[in-house]
Amino acid sequence: MKKGLSALLAACIGLSGAMGLAACRESEPIGDPGNVLVVYFSATGNTEQVANYIAEATGGDILELVPVEPYTADDLRWTDDNSRVVQEHENEELQNSVELVTVTPDGWENYDTVFLGYPIWWGIAAWPVNGFVTGNDFSGKTVIPFCTSSSSGIGESGDLLTDMAGTGEWLSGHRFRSSASQSDVVGWLETLGNFSGGDMGNAGGTVTPDPGDTDEEQPDGGYMPPPETGDGPAENAPTADIAVPTPDVRQTILLWNEGNIPAYNESYQAASADGLGFIPYIESFPAQGEVKGAVLICPGGAFQFRSTVSEGYNVAEELSARGYQCFVVSYRLRPYSQEVSALDLARAVRYVRANAEAYGINENDIAVVGFSAGGILCGELLLHSDGYQLPTESDPDYVPDSLDYVSAEASAIGHIYSFYGRLSVSDNNVETLRAGNLPPTFYAYGTRDPFYRQFIQNADAVREAGVEVEEHVFENVGHGFGAGNASCDWIPSFDTFLTNIFEEN
Numbered sequence: 100m101k102k103g104l105s106a107l108l109a110a111c112i113g114l115s116g117a118m119g120l121a122a123c124r125e126s127e128p129i130g131d132p133g134n135v136l137v138v139y140f141s142a143t144g145n146t147e148q149v150a151n152y153i154a155e156a157t158g159g160d161i162l163e164l165v166p167v168e169p170y171t172a173d174d175l176r177w178t179d180d181n182s183r184v185v186q187e188h189e190n191e192e193l194q195n196s197v198e199l200v201t202v203t204p205d206g207w208e209n210y211d212t213v214f215l216g217y218p219i220w221w222g223i224a225a226w227p228v229n230g231f232v233t234g235n236d237f238s239g240k241t242v243i244p245f246c247t248s249s250s251s252g253i254g255e256s257g258d259l260l261t262d263m264a265g266t267g268e269w270l271s272g273h274r275f276r277s278s279a280s281q282s283d284v285v286g287w288l289e290t291l292g293n294f295s296g297g298d299m300g301n302a303g304g305t306v307t308p309d310p311g312d313t314d315e316e317q318p319d320g321g322y323m324p325p326p327e328t329g330d331g332p333a334e335n336a337p338t339a340d341i342a343v344p345t346p347d348v349r350q351t352i353l354l355w356n357e358g359n360i361p362a363y364n365e366s367y368q369a370a371s372a373d374g375l376g377f378i379p380y381i382e383s384f385p386a387q388g389e390v391k392g393a394v395l396i397c398p399g400g401a402f403q404f405r406s407t408v409s410e411g412y413n414v415a416e417e418l419s420a421r422g423y424q425c426f427v428v429s430y431r432l433r434p435y436s437q438e439v440s441a442l443d444l445a446r447a448v449r450y451v452r453a454n455a456e457a458y459g460i461n462e463n464d465i466a467v468v469g470f471s472a473g474g475i476l477c478g479e480l481l482l483h484s485d486g487y488q489l490p491t492e493s494d495p496d497y498v499p500d501s502l503d504y505v506s507a508e509a510s511a512i513g514h515i516y517s518f519y520g521r522l523s524v525s526d527n528n529v530e531t532l533r534a535g536n537l538p539p540t541f542y543a544y545g546t547r548d549p550f551y552r553q554f555i556q557n558a559d560a561v562r563e564a565g566v567e568v569e570e571h572v573f574e575n576v577g578h579g580f581g582a583g584n585a586s587c588d589w590i591p592s593f594d595t596f597l598t599n600i601f602e603e604n
């Protein structure tokens with residue numbers, strides 16, 4: 100989870116106070132940088148590119164941190180539980196035992212400023228840099244971390260390295276998008292101070308600091324939080340057409356019957372992160388206390404995976420404690436289209452509505468909330484389906500059952516760092532939005548989100564389309580905050596938003 104800048108600074112101050120050795124401070128112009136060294140680890144070349152730009156612009160020396168056992172493409176398969184990175188991610192000892200070809204750069208004692216670059220892996224610095232950080236004395240040196248990532252911020256990675264080093268003055272550093280340009284890098288260096296040793300002249304001048312600007316061209320479609328598998332469907336879970344709800348006990352319900360899944364495609368299924376044999380399902384989280392309504396929760400993950408825990412279970416736990424029957428939806432992933440994933444969500448809504456009485460709710464008191472791609476999915480359902488659209492419209496071979504004739508409408512939607520549209524692109528066409536006959540829409544997002552501008556534009560367009568909009572914007576907060584924290588505590592407001600809507604239904 101990312102922290103706001105102030106929290107990061109507070110953490111830095113606390114840390115240096117406690118350690119008395121390494122100091123961490125917010126990046127600000129530094130005086131004479133002296134001799135510059137650029138050290139980096141890069142598994143797929145993105146950080147290397149940034150390191151090269153820095154070395155070129157500063158005239159610094161450069162050292163690549165090369166693991167004795169380099170990472171192969173298979174090693175880097177972060178969706179494969181057995182891959183090297185996943186094994187290491189789960190075992191700190193393994194992380195810290197990645198041996199490097201060179202730990203201490205030649206002439207180490209002569210360098211004054213060290214740029215340290217790494218990719219973000221699961222929200223932290225890729226651990227092959229750990230050996231370099233723990234293996235050297237940074238006393239008297241200024242260390243400037245930089246990283247590349249699909250969309251995560253630099254987060255706590257710099258703090259953790261500062262702590263690990265124990266010596267040196269560490270700046271808070273900077274995160275670049277995976278395909279950062281030379282002008283991104285030079286623009287940042289200019290904010291740091293007097294790096295006149297190299298060629299700063301040809302790269303396009305100063306970049307205006309804007310959290311939305313540098314991230315919009317992400318090649319990989321968005322945030323990539325840690326893969327999370329959740330509990331998976333319970334054995335012998337009933338299917339939605341025959342399930343008997345257990346409103347007081349957690350329950351898994353398969354949305355479709357094997358052999359009758361609309362738009363099923365075996366090769367898509369095999370190629371998706373779920374693999375063959377997957378049947379989309381929901382997991383219920385019983386409401387506590389007086390029941391206010393139901394919320395279907397769609398975790399994000401760029402339609403490549405689902406962040407089932409941080410954007411599913413954690414949210415369900417908080418909302419169910421506030422009186423909502425919650426259902427975490429495990430919808431289909433790429434290469435299925437988002438229209439197909441929306442069939443799964445529609446089926447989930449139908450199941451909850453058909454069983455409204457058993458769940459102790461009014462059948463109109465059903466909301467959907469989605470995170471990132473999960474919000475896009477909720478939008479897909481509400482924008483492009485009239486609620487009574489049969490799955491046979493997508494797949495004439497599908498054999499409908501009585502559940503398919505139940506409305507899949509929702510009376511409220513939450514876009515948590517999300518918008519109406521497609522992956523990475525919001526749909527701000529006021530006429531399309533108006534035609535969608537959308538329910539009241541709740542937005543929660545941070546100013547440091549790569550899609551910050553698009554959220555504003557989308558919310559404005561939705562409002563212009565005559566839809567009730569509630570917007571919560573959190574300063575210095577990025578993407579992927581899930582159930583929130585002190586700097587982006589959106590759930591109480593969402594509760595009030597839903598309570599007001601459901602009370603009027």
Ligand SMILES: Cc1cc2nc3c(=O)[nH]c(=O)nc-3n(C[C@H](O)[C@H](O)[C@H](O)COP(=O)(O)O)c2cc1C
Pocket residue numbers: 140141142143144145146147175177184217218219220221222223247248249250251252276277322323324325
């Ligand atoms: C194992 C692994 C974990 C990753 N975790 C994240 C993450 O948590 N957040 C993110 O935005 N990107 C994540 N990424 C994407 C990389 O940070 C991004 O592609 C980076 O630019 C790669 O840099 P490199 O080419 O120098 O290795 C991850 C990539 C890998 C291989």
